[in-house]
Amino acid sequence: MTAVPHPLLVSDEVQQALADGTGVVALESTLIAHGLPRGQNLSVARELEAIVRKAGAVPATIAVVDGQPRVGLDPEALERIATDEEVAKLSIRDLGVAAALGRTGATTVASTAHLAALAGIGVFATGGLGGVHREARDSWDESADLSALAGTPMAVVCAGVKSVLDVAATLERLESLGVPVLGFRTEAFPGFYLHSSKEPLDWRIDTAEDVVAVMDHMTGLGLDDRAVVVANPIPQDEQLDPTMHDRVLHSGLALLQSRRIRGKQVTPFLLDHFHTATGGESLRVNIRVVERNAALAADIAVARATSRRA
Known part of the structure; x- marks a missing residue:
């Protein structure tokens, strides 16, 4: 096993941005690798x-490279995460093991948010969150x-959860x-591939500054130990055709049953389908x-940095 290194290797660019009060956005690497x-x-x-x-x-793509958690990847490390077929998928439970064994791995939403928070980053962009799986009452x-x-102080921008999951649960x-x-500019939870999951939300915000205000008030109320989820729907004219979506989802769920696919293989199978x-x-x-979530x-992050300088 490798010797215990410094907990995080933060790139010079990200360190400088944090020191200068420039906005920084964490980006996950599981999307890249898997x-x-x-x-x-x-x-x-x-x-x-x-x-x-x-x-x-400033972007801060996060991964573990040869056992070293890294916040902000140089071009060589980014290419390695994208091209090396041995890159593992690391959730929070895997971080210590991967570090001890000197493994290279891409970070999930959970582990990316954890490492970003350790580095002092407060904004994170991803595609869709993980969630409760269908038939979770049994599994x-x-x-x-x-x-x-x-348990992570972070604004997480996402497009909801993938429809292969139990959205309501x-x-x-x-x-x-x-x-x-x-x-974000919607009263319904996004459906990832679809503009709306048809599940209502209690709160709508319309600007980046609104998000920052929510984060600031949560801090003032002692609630800054948790994330704020910013649900950003894809526009209706860019979504997957809803009829196609429903047909493919139903056929995929039927295949799961017939092939007896369970556990962590469910989501990758359905996404590939x-x-x-x-x-x-x-x-x-x-x-x-x-792309849209990274922009938002x-x-x-810029609005937050501006507010803190005011």
Whole structure:
């Protein structure tokens, strides 16, 4: 096993931004290593960082490289995460093990948020959150993302949870965990591939400054030990065709039953089924979702930095 290194290696660019009070946006690496096809994933990763920079913030893509948790990847590390087939998928429970064994891994929403918070970053952009799985009453299958959000001070910009999950149950769990969910210019929880899941939300906000105000008031009320979820829907004219979505979802769920697929294999199987059955349309929507979320997260990070300088 490797010797215990410094807990985090924060890039010079991110360190300088944090010291200067410049907005910083954390970006997960599981999307790069496991969520997008090889050959396309690296270009998307670079584009997300470019989107954040264009808005005036600094991107901090997070991963573990040879056992070292890194906040802000240099081009070589980013390419390695995108191209090395041995890159593991690391949730919070895996971070200590991967560090001890010197492994390289991509971080999930939960582990990205945890490491970002350790570095002092308060805004995080992802695609969709993990959540409560269908038939969780029997399987007890629930993403570690939810409990991580309950204990991580972070604004997390997402497009809801993927429709392969139990959306209503996920919202109930977030409520039970005391995690506020803010609809960005919407009164309904987004459906990731779809503009709306048709699940209503209690709170709507309309600007990046609104998000910052919520975060500031949560701090003042002693509630800054948890995340704020900013649910950012894809526009209706960019969503996956709803009829196609429902057909593919139902066929995918039927395949799960017939093939007896369970546990952590469920979501990857269904997402791959979506990609194949929609002729790549779900991938187009997925990429557009993360691009829009990165842009909004950058706006929030800039607004937060401006507010703190005022």
